[in-house]
Every structure is written in structure tokens, then in C-alpha cells.
Amino acid sequence: MSKDAIIKVENLGKQYRLGSVGTGTLSHDINRWWQKVRGKEDPYLKIGDVNDRTSTGGSDYVWALKDVNFEVQAGEILGIIGKNGAGKSTLLKLLSRVTAPTTGMITCHGRIASLLEVGTGFHPELTGRENIYLNGAILGMTKKEIANKFDEIVDFAGCAKYIETPVKRYSSGMYVRLAFAVAAHLEPDILVVDEVLAVGDAEFQKKAIGKMKQVSEGQGRTVLFVSHNMASIQNLCNRVMVLENGTTVFRGDVASGIDFYMNANLKKSSIALVDREDRAGKKGVQFQDITIMDGKGEAIAEAFSGKPLYVDVTVKINRKLEQPIFRIMFIDTKGVIRFLCNNQFSMKSKMNLIDSGNQIIRCIIPEFPLPKGIYSVQLTCYSLEGVEDDIEAAMELTVAGGDFFNTGKEQVLKEGVLVKNTFEAL
Amino acid sequence: MNTIDKTHEYTLVIEPKTKLLDFDLKELWRYRDLLLLFVRRDFVSVYKQTIFGPLWFFIQPILTTIMFMVVFGGIAKMSTDGLPQAVFYLAGIVSWNYFAEALKTTSETFVTNAGIFGKVYFPRVITPLSIVVSKLLTFAVQFFLFLLVYFYYLWFTDATLEPNLMLLLLPVLIVITAGLALGLGLLITALTTKYRDFRFLIGFAVQLAMYATPIIYPLSEIDNEKLRFAVLANPMTSIIETFRYAFTGSGEFSWFNLGYSFVVMIVLLIVGTLSFNKVEKTFMDTV
Numbered sequence: 001m002s003k004d005a006i007i008k009v010e011n012l013g014k015q016y017r018l019g020s021v022g023t024g025t026l027s028h029d030i031n032r033w034w035q036k037v038r039g040k041e042d043p044y045l046k047i048g049d050v051n052d053r054t055s056t057g058g059s060d061y062v063w064a065l066k067d068v069n070f071e072v073q074a075g076e077i078l079g080i081i082g083k084n085g086a087g088k089s090t091l092l093k094l095l096s097r098v099t100a101p102t103t104g105m106i107t108c109h110g111r112i113a114s115l116l117e118v119g120t121g122f123h124p125e126l127t128g129r130e131n132i133y134l135n136g137a138i139l140g141m142t143k144k145e146i147a148n149k150f151d152e153i154v155d156f157a158g159c160a161k162y163i164e165t166p167v168k169r170y171s172s173g174m175y176v177r178l179a180f181a182v183a184a185h186l187e188p189d190i191l192v193v194d195e196v197l198a199v200g201d202a203e204f205q206k207k208a209i210g211k212m213k214q215v216s217e218g219q220g221r222t223v224l225f226v227s228h229n230m231a232s233i234q235n236l237c238n239r240v241m242v243l244e245n246g247t248t249v250f251r252g253d254v255a256s257g258i259d260f261y262m263n264a265n266l267k268k269s270s271i272a273l274v275d276r277e278d279r280a281g282k283k284g285v286q287f288q289d290i291t292i293m294d295g296k297g298e299a300i301a302e303a304f305s306g307k308p309l310y311v312d313v314t315v316k317i318n319r320k321l322e323q324p325i326f327r328i329m330f331i332d333t334k335g336v337i338r339f340l341c342n343n344q345f346s347m348k349s350k351m352n353l354i355d356s357g358n359q360i361i362r363c364i365i366p367e368f369p370l371p372k373g374i375y376s377v378q379l380t381c382y383s384l385e386g387v388e389d390d391i392e393a394a395m396e397l398t399v400a401g402g403d404f405f406n407t408g409k410e411q412v413l414k415e416g417v418l419v420k421n422t423f424e425a426l
Numbered sequence: 427m428n429t430i431d432k433t434h435e436y437t438l439v440i441e442p443k444t445k446l447l448d449f450d451l452k453e454l455w456r457y458r459d460l461l462l463l464f465v466r467r468d469f470v471s472v473y474k475q476t477i478f479g480p481l482w483f484f485i486q487p488i489l490t491t492i493m494f495m496v497v498f499g500g501i502a503k504m505s506t507d508g509l510p511q512a513v514f515y516l517a518g519i520v521s522w523n524y525f526a527e528a529l530k531t532t533s534e535t536f537v538t539n540a541g542i543f544g545k546v547y548f549p550r551v552i553t554p555l556s557i558v559v560s561k562l563l564t565f566a567v568q569f570f571l572f573l574l575v576y577f578y579y580l581w582f583t584d585a586t587l588e589p590n591l592m593l594l595l596l597p598v599l600i601v602i603t604a605g606l607a608l609g610l611g612l613l614i615t616a617l618t619t620k621y622r623d624f625r626f627l628i629g630f631a632v633q634l635a636m637y638a639t640p641i642i643y644p645l646s647e648i649d650n651e652k653l654r655f656a657v658l659a660n661p662m663t664s665i666i667e668t669f670r671y672a673f674t675g676s677g678e679f680s681w682f683n684l685g686y687s688f689v690v691m692i693v694l695l696i697v698g699t700l701s702f703n704k705v706e707k708t709f710m711d712t713v
Contacts, residue, residue: 016711025620093710097440097547100707106440112547120545123467125474134467137460138546166474 005071006190006222007095012068012104014090015044018060064090065246068104072190077216077223079237079254081230081261083392086243088226092116095192095224110189110222113140117194119179124168128159128178131167135182149185156211157181177204184211190222191215195229209236230258230335262333262376276391284321284388285381288358289314290395303397305411305418306404309368311341313361313379315389320355325382328363330375330397338370339417369417372401454549464556469563483567487523491515498642507644507676510585512575517670518641520572524565525603525662526632531557532611533628536619536709543710550706551699554611558604565600576673588675595672595684599665602684602691606661609694616701619709639663644670645678661687 017025032042044061065087072078082088094101096114121138122131132153136146146153154160157178159170167175193212209232216223227233233240233254240257242250242264250260273287294300295308303309311328329340341363343351353359379394380387404411404418411418473479494515498504506514532554536543539553579585618624639662648654657663664683671677 029620094440097707098544099710101440101442103442105442106438108438108440110438112438114546117545121542123471125471126467130467130470134463137457137463138542138548140457140548142456143459143463 004074006074006076006109007072007224008107009068009070010105010107012065012091012094012106013063013102014065014087014094014099015061015063015102018062063246065094065101068243068246068248070241070248070251072222072224074110074189074222075216075220076239077212077225077237079233079240079257080224080226080243081228081233081240081257082243087246088243089116089194090246091243092192092194092224092226108190111140112190112192113183113186113188114192115139115183115194116192118176118183122167122175122179125166127166128154128163128170132178132182135179136186139183139186140188141186145187153178153181153185156184156207173204180204180208184208184215187219188221190224192224194226205232212236228335230262234258234334258334262335270396273391273394276394279389279391281381281387281389282383282385284319284383284385285315285317285324285353286389287313287379287381287391287394288316290377290379292395292397301398302400303368303370304400304402305369305371306367306402306406309365311363311365311377313363314358315353315361315381316358317353317356321353321383321388323350323384324353324388326351326361326363327378327380327382329378329380330370331378332373332375336415338375341365367404367420368399369404369419370399371404371411371413371418372399374398450549454551457548457552460548461552461556461559464552465560465563468556468560480567483564484571487516487519487568487571490519494519494642504643505647507646507670507674508586509670509674509676510579510583513572513579513585513587513674514644514670515642516572516575517673518639518666520565520568521599521603521666521669522636522639522641522662523568524561524600525607525665526636527564528558528561528604528607529611529614530628530632531561532608533614533618534625535611535615536705537615537622537625540710551612551702554608554615554702557611558608561607562600562604586675587673589673590671590675592668592672592679595668598684599669602687603662603665605691605695606687609691609696609698612698612702613694616698616705619705620712635660635662640666644676658683658686661690663687 017028028044032044035042068087068091080088080091092114093099093116095106096112096116098114098116119135121135123134126134129150132150133143133146136149137143154163157174157180159174159178162170162174167178170178191212212223212225213236215221223236225233225237237254240250240252240254241248242257242261244264249264250257252260273289279286291299291312292303293310293312294304295310297310313326313328325342325344327340327342330338332338343363351361375397376393377395377397378390378392380390382388401411403409405420469480473482476482491512495511499506499511499515535550535554535557543550576587580587580589614624614628638657638660640657645654645657645663645667648657664680664687667677668679668684671679
């Protein structure tokens with residue numbers, strides 16, 4: 001154990017009870033109390049399933065986090081990544097003392113401020129000025145600290161003109177900017193940030209990330225940052241922790257962390273679609289198989305930039321769907337969606353499926369627009385009732401490259417897609 | 427890297443086990459500004475976008491007093507201990523209002539503030555404390571109304587009003603009322619985080635309790651010994667009787683009864699704080 005760990009987490013666990021509170025919980029509470037009176041351990045602590053949302057467990061209890069151990073050094077920006085439901089938010093909640101852990105312990109040397117949401121406690125009737133003070137105090141600042149930073153906050157939010165107007169009259173962008181501005185001027189030793197950056201326009205997000213970077217680099221503060229966005233993780237963090245089903249599966253540097261996370265996803269694509277358990281939706285249709293073909297309809301192993309690509313998806317239809325929507329997303333190894341195909345947008349007419357049985361849906365991409373690389377394909381089917389089936393990393397797609405522009409040159413592109421274009425001097 | 431050693435002796439340990447009494451007064455003091463800002467928010471936001479502002483706090487006690495004068499004074503012809511009806515009723519209503527409003531609002535602390543509590547940490551007890559203080563401001567406004575009416579009767583009519591030294595007890599009365607409301611409110615809000623059954627009770631329990639307090643009748647009118655005992659068991663009884671006695675010289679004052687209210691307040695505060703402490707750390711999971 002290193003000496004200057006600013007946060008130390010040991011055997012941390014958090015158990016939740018599933019279902020609603022009612023007479024059933026009362027009997028458990030009475031039982032728990034009775035065991036306690038007799039000096040015994042809580043009988044429900046021993047049970048509980050691993051937090052895997054896709055399978056239905058036998059127990060009413062679930063461990064959102066179990067046996068999590070890690071340390072954070074002062075000045076470190078730790079990124080926490082993981083799929084939805086991996087336990088990221090629960091971890092943040094425990095760190096920010098919104099709720100207490102079931103087992104284990106966290107030791108922090110310094111003041112923690114948490115930003116699980118921007119604008120917590122904003123009151124719509126109060127003016128911008130009043131809300132800056134209120135929100136600042138909720139986040140743990142004293143009135144004096146806020147007064148010292150007041151001009152800076154207003155300046156950062158860029159709303160000096162509206163400062164005496166009730167925030168209910170603010171545009172949503174202005175509201176978020178003001179809220180973030182207050183939070184950004186907090187001066188805790190440890191800052192815990194959830195995906196609050198997902199709000200606001202691109203320019204503001206950039207400003208927000210810049211501010212966080214400045215806070216940690218310039219002032220040596222420790223930041224814990226949870227995000228789905230691999231780009232901002234890469235941009236901001238210097239260490240990464242990957243959570244899966246409530247436990248830590250990776251700790252280390254950013255590049256390998258992101259690789260680990262994306263690979264964990266890709267690994268799943270080696271399992272046949274029929275057997276995949278990690279799917280969501282109402283099961284009106286279920287994806288069975290996915291293959292790619294060239295323009296002649298012959299199966300291929302790798303796609304080529306600029307050449308036609310057919311994506312054939314076999315679906316099993318369990319229930320007649322009125323207006324099925326199929327979506328195929330192409331995601332790169334940083335988790336960024338490069339492009340997607342959706343028949344709702346690209347086709348005028350509705351798609352007609354058979355009533356039941358297996359059917360092949362073919363998506364034709366005349367000029368495949370991605371450069372050389374490895375991508376992950378996500379399949380989703382919607383109906384009027386919502387998501388019917390959804391599989392992340394349904395297949396790993398290797399693009400071998402190719403001469404997209406027919407110029408004989410190698411195309412290098414780290415972001416976005418290839419689009420045909422010409423230039424001329426006028 | 428080496429800054430943490432010298433600058434932050436502050437160490438925080440987050441653990442599952444809640445101690446029976448785990449009250450960090452130092453931390454509470456650090457958040458004093460938040461308490462004041464909450465008070466300001468609660469008081470100010472009520473009358474934003476109104477022209478009369480805090481004057482609206484007059485309306486409720488005035489209308490209630492008129493109602494009581496018509497129904498209980500006029501129709502039922504109940505005694506007011508020889509006092510002008512307006513003074514008699516208003517004295518009771520103003521003090522009772524403070525207790526009732528503070529109790530009702532504090533008892534819903536966890537449920538109404540779940541949004542904030544779920545996102546950020548601050549000592550939870552700040553919220554009920556701020557409610558008790560902001561309701562005190564409302565009380566101050568309504569008390570001012572009472573004074574207007576009182577001085578009108580004192581100077582411009584020949585009503586027998588005899589203000590006396592017991593007026594010095596006024597701050598004590600207010601503190602006991604606040605303590606009673608806070609203690610009971612903390613207890614109820616702690617009980618309702620998981621099982622909300624009590625919430626249904628509190629609304630009309632407060633309403634019914636008003637009739638068990640000498641607001642529309644003087645304590646001296648109760649002849650039945652058992653009934654009298656029951657009404658005196660209500661800790662608010664001696665508060666309101668003392669309040670009235672201090673301003674008018676009529677009513678019942680006894681150190682014993684006031685002492686009883688004080689003891690009840692202490693007990694409620696202890697029980698309330700303990701139960702609040704027990705649930706505050708994990709209530710987010712069940713609320």
C-alpha cells in the first residue's frame with residue numbers, strides 16, 4: 001500500500017433489495033431485527049446475486065457492488081468505465097455519501113465534493129445570483145468562498161445580464177452553464193464527477209473538460225470521473241478502472257483500460273448471436289445470425305473501404321410487428337459511433353415482415369465508408385412498442401482498407417467516415 | 427503529491443455501521459451558511475411574483491380568527507375568559523400555527539427532499555433545522571399581526587388586558603414550541619422513509635390535536651377532571667396558556683405545566699435525533 005493514497009477503498013459492497021417496499025419487506029425487517037436481538041448476523045447479507053441484469057436471479061437481493069478495492073493517489077484523474085449497470089453510479093453514490101455501503105470501508109484524506117448532477121437544489125423562482133449562493137452552499141462552500149468567486153462564476157457561465165432574473169426564465173443551455181460554473185469553482189480536495197458533461201453543447205463540453213483538467217493539473221486536485229464517452233476519458237484521465245457486474249476487472253493506464261473495455265465487448269462477438277444472453281428488449285423478434293457479403297452476394301470475412309457491402313441479419317419473428325425499424329451501428333474501438341443505418345430514415349416505405357418464423361433482413365451499403373480498422377457492430381430492432389431486441393457488439397468487423405477515392409493513395413482517418421468529394425480551383 | 431500530508435488532516439471514513447449517536451457539530455457549523463440560505467429560499471420563494479409579499483402571511487390567521495369568532499364565539503357562544511374574542515383566538519392561532527406548520531413540514535423532510543439528498547451530501551439535519559427557522563419567520567410576521575390587534579384593544583378599548591412579567595418567558599415559549607415540532611418531526615420523518623403509513627396520519631392528527639389544545643376554549647372552562655388532565659398532557663397546552671397569560675393576565679400559568687412541556691421537548695428531541703441519525707445514511711435506498 002502506498003503512503004499517500006488520498007482515497008482508499010477496501011472490500012466495498014452495496015446490496016440492494018429488488019422489488020417494491022411492502023409487507024414482504026416488513027417480514028424481512030422483523031426477521032433481521034430478531035436476529036440482531038439474538039446477537040446474530042444479518043441473514044440477508046449472505047445471499048444476493050451478482051449484478052447481472054440480463055439474467056433473472058433467484059434472490060430478492062442483488063449486490064450492485066461487491067468486494068471493490070482500489071486506491072487513488074493525490075492529483076490523479078481516475079476514469080471509471082463500465083457498461084450500464086456495472087455499478088459506476090453506485091460507487092459514486094457511496095463516495096459522495098449519498099448512501100452508506102453495506103460492507104467495507106472508504107478512507108479519504110480530504111474534502112470530497114460530488115457532482116452527480118448539475119444544478120442540484122436550484123430553485124426556479126430564485127434569481128441567478130440567489131441560486132449561485134444556494135447551490136454553492138449545497139455543494140459545501142461557505143458564503144464567503146462563494147462571494148470571492150462570484151464574478152468568476154458569472155463570467156464562466158456568461159450570463160451577467162440575466163443574473164437578477166429567476167432561473168425559470170433561463171434557456172436550458174444557460175441554466176446548465178450556470179449550474180456547471182458553480183460546480184467548477186468548487187475547491188475540494190477530491191472531486192467526484194458523473195457524466196454531467198453529457199449536457200450542453202460541444203463548445204461548452206470542451207470548456208468543461210478544460211476546466212476539469214485545469215483543476216487537477218494546476219491545483220493538484222484529485223478527480224474521479226465516470227463516463228461512457230471514451231473520447232473524454234482519454235482526454236482527461238491519467239488512470240482508468242473498469243467495472244463489470246459490480247467488481248473491478250481492470251485498473252491501469254488509460255489506453256490499456258479502454259482497450260480492455262472495448263475488447264471485453266468484442267470478445268462477446270465470438271459467441272453465436274442465437275446464444276447471446278446479453279440482449280435487451282421485448283423479444284418480438286430475435287437476432288439469430290449476422291453475415292457480411294460483397295456486391296455479388298458472396299460471403300466475405302473482411303470489408304473493403306469504398307466497395308459495396310451487404311449486411312445480412314437473420315431474425316426470428318415471434319410476434320407480428322407493424323412497423324419494424326432495424327438499426328445497424330458501426331462503432332470504433334474508442335466507443336465512438338462512426339455511422340449507422342436505419343431503415344426508418346433511409347427508406348420511404350415500411351418494411352413488411354412475415355408473421356412468424358425466420359427471415360433475412362439485408363442492408364445494402366453501396367460504398368462502405370470506413371477506413372482500415374476494427375469496428376464493432378450493434379444491432380437493434382424497434383417496433384411501435386419500443387425496443388424489441390438489442391445486441392451490443394453483435395459482430396467484430398474488420399475493414400481491410402481499400403482505395404476509396406480511386407486515387408491509388410492510402411487513406412488515413414482516425415475519426416468520422418469517408419465521403420466522396422472533389423476539389424477545384426475557381 | 428506531498429501536499430496532502432500538510433494541508434489535510436481532515437480524514438473521512440465511510441462505513442456501513444451507523445453509531446447510535448453520530449453527531450458532528452463541527453461539520454454542522456461549517457454548513458451554517460447553507461442553513462441560512464435554505465431559510466431564505468423557503469421564506470422568499472413563497473411570495474415571489476406577488477405584490478403584497480409577506481403580507482400574505484396575514485391572510486390565514488385573520489380569516490381563521492374571523493371564522494372562530496363567528497362559529498365558536500357567535501354561534502356556540504363559548505367563553506373567551508373575558509377577553510376580546512379577536513385577541514383570544516389570534517393568540518392561540520398564531521402560536522399553534524408555528525407548531526403545526528413546523529411539524530408538518532419537518533415530518534416530510536426525507537420524502538420532499540429526496541431529489542437533493544440523492545445527489546449531494548450535506549448534514550441532513552440542516553434541512554429540518556432550516557424549516558424550523560423559516561417557519562419562525564412566518565411566525566414573526568403573524569406575531570406582528572397579533573401585536574397590532576393586541577395594541578388596538580389595549581389602547582383604544584376598555585378591555586381588561588394586563589400584560590405582566592411573564593412576557594419575559596416569550597423566548598422560552600418559542601424555543602419549546604420549536605423543539606417540540608422539531609423532535610416530533612424528526613421522529614416521524616425517520617419512521618416514514620421506508621413505510622409511508624404515518625404520512626397519512628400526520629395531516630389530520632395535527633388538525634385534531636388543535637382541538638385538544640386550548641385555542642378555541644380557555645383551559646379554565648374545563649370542569650371535568652379527566653378531560654382537564656388529558657388536555658394538560660398535551661405539551662402545547664401550557665405554551666398557549668402561558669402566552670395568553672403573559673399578554674392579558676387571564677388564563678392559567680403554572681411552572682409545573684411549563685416544566686412538563688420542557689421535559690417532553692427534551693425527550694422528543696433525543697428520540698427524534700436518534701431515529702433521524704439511524705436512517706439518514708441509507709434512507710435513499712428505501713425512500
